[in-house]
Amino acid sequence: MAKIMMHHFVFPINALPSCQMVDVDIDDILWNADIKFKALRNYYKRIDADILFYFHDAVIQAEAMGAKAKYFKKMMPAVAATAQVVSLPDPAQVPRMAVNANVLRRMAGEFPDKLRSALVYGPFTVAGQVAGEEALLRKLIDDPKEVLSLLEKTCDFAMRYASYLIEAGANLVWVSDPLSVLIPPDQFREYSGVYLKRIFESFPSLPSVLHICGDTYQIVQEMVRTGVRGISFDNCMDLLVVEDEIPDEVYVIGNIDPVEVIELGSPDEVVSRTSDLVSMMALKDNFVLSTGCAVPPSAPIENVRLFLETGRKSFADIRPHIPLLSKISRNVYAGNGEETRQGVAAALEDGVDPLTIISSGLTRGIRKGSAMYEAKRCFLPSILLMVDTFYKGFQLLEDRLDREKTQKFDIVLGTVKGDIHEIGKNLVKIFFETHGHRVVDLGVDVNADAFIEAYLNYRPSFIGLSAFTTESKKEMGKVISAFHREGIRDVLFIVGGAAVNHEVSRSVGADGYARDAVRAVSLVEKLLKQSKSYI
Amino acid sequence: MVRDCATVTNRMLKYIRIPQNGSQKERVSLLLKELVSLLDTKKWCRCVSIDEFYGLFHIYARESQSITKLLKHSVKVYLITVTLGQDIERRSRKYLRNNEVFNGYIVDRLGSFLVEEEIRGMDLDITQQCRNEGCTTTHRYSPGYGDFSIKAQQAFFDLVKDSIPELTISHGCLLSPEKTVTAIKGVVKPGY
Numbered sequence: 001m002a003k004i005m006m007h008h009f010v011f012p013i014n015a016l017p018s019c020q021m022v023d024v025d026i027d028d029i030l031w032n033a034d035i036k037f038k039a040l041r042n043y044y045k046r047i048d049a050d051i052l053f054y055f056h057d058a059v060i061q062a063e064a065m066g067a068k069a070k071y072f073k074k075m076m077p078a079v080a081a082t083a084q085v086v087s088l089p090d091p092a093q094v095p096r097m098a099v100n101a102n103v104l105r106r107m108a109g110e111f112p113d114k115l116r117s118a119l120v121y122g123p124f125t126v127a128g129q130v131a132g133e134e135a136l137l138r139k140l141i142d143d144p145k146e147v148l149s150l151l152e153k154t155c156d157f158a159m160r161y162a163s164y165l166i167e168a169g170a171n172l173v174w175v176s177d178p179l180s181v182l183i184p185p186d187q188f189r190e191y192s193g194v195y196l197k198r199i200f201e202s203f204p205s206l207p208s209v210l211h212i213c214g215d216t217y218q219i220v221q222e223m224v225r226t227g228v229r230g231i232s233f234d235n236c237m238d239l240l241v242v243e244d245e246i247p248d249e250v251y252v253i254g255n256i257d258p259v260e261v262i263e264l265g266s267p268d269e270v271v272s273r274t275s276d277l278v279s280m281m282a283l284k285d286n287f288v289l290s291t292g293c294a295v296p297p298s299a300p301i302e303n304v305r306l307f308l309e310t311g312r313k314s315f316a317d318i319r320p321h322i323p324l325l326s327k328i329s330r331n332v333y334a335g336n337g338e339e340t341r342q343g344v345a346a347a348l349e350d351g352v353d354p355l356t357i358i359s360s361g362l363t364r365g366i367r368k369g370s371a372m373y374e375a376k377r378c379f380l381p382s383i384l385l386m387v388d389t390f391y392k393g394f395q396l397l398e399d400r401l402d403r404e405k406t407q408k409f410d411i412v413l414g415t416v417k418g419d420i421h422e423i424g425k426n427l428v429k430i431f432f433e434t435h436g437h438r439v440v441d442l443g444v445d446v447n448a449d450a451f452i453e454a455y456l457n458y459r460p461s462f463i464g465l466s467a468f469t470t471e472s473k474k475e476m477g478k479v480i481s482a483f484h485r486e487g488i489r490d491v492l493f494i495v496g497g498a499a500v501n502h503e504v505s506r507s508v509g510a511d512g513y514a515r516d517a518v519r520a521v522s523l524v525e526k527l528l529k530q531s532k533s534y535i
Numbered sequence: 536m537v538r539d540c541a542t543v544t545n546r547m548l549k550y551i552r553i554p555q556n557g558s559q560k561e562r563v564s565l566l567l568k569e570l571v572s573l574l575d576t577k578k579w580c581r582c583v584s585i586d587e588f589y590g591l592f593h594i595y596a597r598e599s600q601s602i603t604k605l606l607k608h609s610v611k612v613y614l615i616t617v618t619l620g621q622d623i624e625r626r627s628r629k630y631l632r633n634n635e636v637f638n639g640y641i642v643d644r645l646g647s648f649l650v651e652e653e654i655r656g657m658d659l660d661i662t663q664q665c666r667n668e669g670c671t672t673t674h675r676y677s678p679g680y681g682d683f684s685i686k687a688q689q690a691f692f693d694l695v696k697d698s699i700p701e702l703t704i705s706h707g708c709l710l711s712p713e714k715t716v717t718a719i720k721g722v723v724k725p726g727y
Binding site for chain 2: 379381388417421
């Protein structure tokens, strides 16, 4: 049932930018159903999301249970003091909960065909707000019975509040449980998982989603065991690493950065990051495009709209080719050369654009391998087999590509003067090429003048310096200083090699250090994003 | 030379990070056989007095606290050089040029492993020989480790070039063929 209901949906988490649709402060929106509904109706008329939220805040349950909340004009409320006495009121008697039910009732009338979330906070998170987060974590060791007793109450209240919202008009159960990420993985099930499971089991006929902020690699399996129908991942997570751990009947939801991309990114950035994520993940039938957390109140609504529009278009572009592209990606990842060639040939015959074959087929396999390597789940030789396989498929496409369109940016590479080691540098070159970048390889024993000459010829975004020996690492600093003496500061330097580490990188004035070829690619992509955000 | 491929295979697989039970193991075994046929191993070893060592390696050794400490009680020093020849790096580059990245990388790593194996073997032989003579030895130390300058390879090169004529040295004092290792090993007089 859930599978049919959310297939390739697109939506941003929460509706906080809707506050821009009304000329009042955030604290007024939270207490007034008319204003809140007006803000939400106007917002969702403008952005057409597949799942709707009711402008929820993180403190409502804790406040109702006795914690003291502080309200702000331009920010969401926060817990100001823990509860002296924990109470379990009827949600209908809690004024702000009644506001939310009122709003959901009207949203059901205005948007009858949409999924409308009954968003509640998870028992562990609310327990942390009620008792104090640090105190709660200490009690996990000192007094676990007291923690379990409190969790019974917060779980019970979360279920009551969710029921109240569902009766009012919500038709999806969404649990956000940010504090649960702090529980040691081996204790997650006892202090969070069982309560989350109880909530989801209470609403068996409704789709459900669990969102836990932060790095949840260690608890993915436990999140699945809660019986939830969809898992929403933070933007710090690489979905390619976790996708195989999620059963087909559970949605993988995520995970565009709501701050860096939606709030602070340019429209071009929103388009490129969204289409890139869809090109990687749409091959999974259970993928749902969303943000990695709530979009901030001040995020440009135009960026939110662009995110949804780009997401839907990217899904539509790739959807007809998913079976062929999935096969190619799987074969690259498995290192099956001949099957990859056959897959690429079949995709070409089927009229799939060569660029799509590269990005969603061949490169996806490599990126998954690289992500697994960075997550310490495979070794370098396995990725090199994938690279071999990539090239076998790529041979069929090479002549059909417009190189200007396919290559993202230039990088100049070389092993510095006095050093003739090249295998590491060559691997870096190969990995950049498989990710679609143009590489100018200056070879080994390269002096500063040659790097400057190459810079003037190719105007690269990056210069990569490799050094294997302790002597040659000093040469890296000389190269960077030579650029600065010439007044050249619009190129970023990355360094690597056996003689280099973060400390050496800092001491020679480089912009970044990568331990190996796989990490070199993610490093430059990260630096590129950072440099764009400064522009 | 590598006498028994099977004996070193398991250690080698660990060195190059190939799972013992994985499908890549067979491919690596084939590459190892290919590599063994390319080996052109040459070894050079000389034992010099401590004074002669400091004469030959003068500034590099005297400026190095590591060497001073290492050889504090040594009366003699063994100078060791091993090279596997140029065919390994040629084969690795050929694979990489042909976009056979796995093979190119593995051949290079195997070369590093094998040259380490060779010098390790020489090290063990020297240790045993000294032990038979009632002496102990220091551990092995190579130019480029710690504060022992890579430039010390120039001194090695000057000593070895007539015995291994294909050896060349760059202005940065790196030896070619790449799969060449130089090292020193001190012999400590009895009582220390």
